[in-house]
Amino acid sequence: MDGIEVSDRLWRLTLEHSPVGMTIVSPEGRFLAVNxxxxxxxxxxxxxxxxxxxxxxxxxxxxxxxxELLATxxxxxxxxxxxxKRFLRPxxxxxxxxxxxxxxxxxxxxxxxxxxxxxxxTQQHDDRARLAETEARLDRQLRRAEAIFDSVDVGxxxxxxxxxxxxxNRHHEALMRVGYPDGHAGQAGQPGQVFGEDGRTPLxxxxxxxxxxxxxxxxxxxxxxxxxxxxxxxxxxxxARSVRDANGLxxxxxxxxxxxxxxxxAMSVRDEFLSAVSHELxxxxxxxxxxxxxxxxxxxxxxxxxxxxxxxERNALxxxxxxxxxxxxxxxxxxxxxxxxxxxxxxxxxxxxxEAVRPAASLAGLSVVIEPQESLQAPVDPGRIRQVLDNxxxxxxxxxxxxGVVRIAVSPVDDEAILTIxxxxxxxxxxxxxxxxxxxxxxxxxxxxxxxGTGLGLVLVxxxxxxxxGTVDLTSKAGVGTTVTVRLPL
Ligand code: ADP
Numbered sequence: 021m022d023g024i025e026v027s028d029r030l031w032r033l034t035l036e037h038s039p040v041g042m043t044i045v046s047p048e049g050r051f052l053a054v055n056x057x058x059x060x061x062x063x064x065x066x067x068x069x070x071x072x073x074x075x076x077x078x079x080x081x082x083x084x085x086x087x088e089l090l091a092t093x094x095x096x097x098x099x100x101x102x103x104x105k106r107f108l109r110p111x112x113x114x115x116x117x118x119x120x121x122x123x124x125x126x127x128x129x130x131x132x133x134x135x136x137x138x139x140x141x142t143q144q145h146d147d148r149a150r151l152a153e154t155e156a157r158l159d160r161q162l163r164r165a166e167a168i169f170d171s172v173d174v175g176x177x178x179x180x181x182x183x184x185x186x187x188x189n190r191h192h193e194a195l196m197r198v199g200y201p202d203g204h205a206g207q208a209g210q211p212g213q214v215f216g217e218d219g220r221t222p223l224x225x226x227x228x229x230x231x232x233x234x235x236x237x238x239x240x241x242x243x244x245x246x247x248x249x250x251x252x253x254x255x256x257x258x259x260a261r262s263v264r265d266a267n268g269l270x271x272x273x274x275x276x277x278x279x280x281x282x283x284x285x286a287m288s289v290r291d292e293f294l295s296a297v298s299h300e301l302x303x304x305x306x307x308x309x310x311x312x313x314x315x316x317x318x319x320x321x322x323x324x325x326x327x328x329x330x331x332x333e334r335n336a337l338x339x340x341x342x343x344x345x346x347x348x349x350x351x352x353x354x355x356x357x358x359x360x361x362x363x364x365x366x367x368x369x370x371x372x373x374x375e376a377v378r379p380a381a382s383l384a385g386l387s388v389v390i391e392p393q394e395s396l397q398a399p400v401d402p403g404r405i406r407q408v409l410d411n412x413x414x415x416x417x418x419x420x421x422x423x424g425v426v427r428i429a430v431s432p433v434d435d436e437a438i439l440t441i442x443x444x445x446x447x448x449x450x451x452x453x454x455x456x457x458x459x460x461x462x463x464x465x466x467x468x469x470x471x472x473g474t475g476l477g478l479v480l481v482x483x484x485x486x487x488x489x490g491t492v493d494l495t496s497k498a499g500v501g502t503t504v505t506v507r508l509p510l
Contacts, residue, residue: 079106175277183208183234199246233260233273295350373409385422391429420445
């Protein structure tokens, strides 16, 4: 404190112990007195600071403004000034300080010295910079998300836990105008021009995708139709996912609506074409088979001709089976599959089916084993269940390798008949399992080994069993084997 006249001890104490940096500076800028807080902040001992001027420790970019403000102070235009500026530490580090400067005059009114206080605001400054950066990043992300939300060509909807629409993208707004020509109240479950997969049955509130999603249900590929006129009708495939917080509490749901109109129309054209073609094939094929029968009965057929006729007949029968499958699939698609039940002994049906497949099995080097079971009466359509058995046994044989065993069992469990057909064959890749019951689907192994088939067998098996009120399950492991379990209500 030497060199300055400060009489008041209290003032000295305040200066020394203040947490705020304090200094007395000559009008030219030389430090005349500094407190400990300032020394700590600038990382310089007082004896060093007292040899310096404030100009020397001010960041060059902030100096001009500081000097300009000082000039207005010295010219008595303002009583004090304040600025946030950067101070330089000896190691080159920057300290942000909130500086306020006042001018003390002597008795004649000329400038005597400057009294300055500096508060270290580096932390706040850094925090604010980080905050601004985070806000900018969030803003960028939000804009990006909004751009994606609005530009994707699927409808997107967010609903809250009470089923209120929180937001939807532009694509979905267009879909809403088709499904709700009279407007929508923004609440999940509002009935409108919205129909089930058949395109005819209006959806009730409880069937609406939004209603189900608002109840926490998650689903994929739920097919609905919207609109009434042929030009505006759209088929949509809807998926829903719940939105939950870190504690798993339900906050609402996100729904995605994908337009599958063209896909479904193409499918339906394909199915109609196949159904028409199979109908057309039926008549000439029946005629071929009829004439073959007559030809086979002709007396004195040369052996070579009889042999050729047998080949023709085998192939005509294969074609006939294929056409029959296609017609069944068409029937199933149109909901015209019927079952005529009578009481049948399932063990008899199994025995007959096994006898029918035995020639093919022994040709393939396989044995077929029936697990013993006493007679089991069931109210089923014998023709349909025979088709189920034939298809499953034929698959077990087709997709096995020589030496394998095919086991078939039927037994009553509670009020169901359980039929299992297990093979030790090629098995099915896990990735294919959920597509097996799709029309025309054929496994990779089936295609690469060129094992004949159409991809209709399992579809028909499921359709026939479900028409009986039963279920079909298939478990399989590639390279190990496949087991199909059919449950039929007794
Ligand atoms: P297809 O046998 O005419 O191809 P299916 O509908 O009966 O048609 O079967 C569909 C696909 O499922 C088959 O192509 C095959 O990949 C697979 N598959 C069915 N049964 C078996 C089985 N027992 N073992 C291995 N793969 C099977």
